[in-house]
Amino acid sequence: GEDVEQSLFLSVREGDSSVINCTYTDSSSTYLYWYKQEPGAGLQLLTYIFSNMDMKQDQRLTVLLNKKDKHLSLRIADTQTGDSAIYFCAESWGNTGGFKTIFGAGTRLFVKA
């Protein structure tokens, strides 16, 4: 079935690196996304990776994609208290009816000062 899986919680100390993991289901997924949700707000697109890429770096964020294992990870370097939020992984692919996006349940990141 279609399911994007993430661990529910992650706790790190300020200044450490955070690694949030995700497994997805559809090998034909075209784009894989990471969204961030802060308290009281909607989901904000953080970064994305195209399926023919292995890695993407954007300032403190590094996305790694292992297509063989259908595994996606988001690494946040030098984690700050402002990074405390829920992080959602999502996969997206096209079909004759348009395109479909499936979200994971979200990983709640706690950053300890």
Added chain:
Amino acid sequence: DAGVIQSPRHEVTEMGQEVTLRCKPISGHDYLFWYRQTMMRGLELLIYFNNNVPIDDSGMPEDRFSAKMPNASFSTLKIQPSEPRDSAVYFCASSSTGLGNQPQHFGDGTRLSIL
């Protein structure tokens, strides 16, 4: 650029009342999605539209829920009659068609409390 705009931000009402949530998608986006978020179930897709036409409403929980998109710049999600278990945060999101990257852009949500 104006993002997805939802109203109201908060709604508190008594069970049995009709509730209407509103959404204005980003101009030019032809997909519109309604989601519900709760602690128990996480983020659930309720329904989505393409070019104002409902494409998949399999996530709508019951007949008490209905959604409309009368034009490209406006959509409503209505609950009638409302029940306490409908209490949740409801998000609207929009995206555009294309061969390139088509991420969904989310509004800030409507926090609904049914007493």
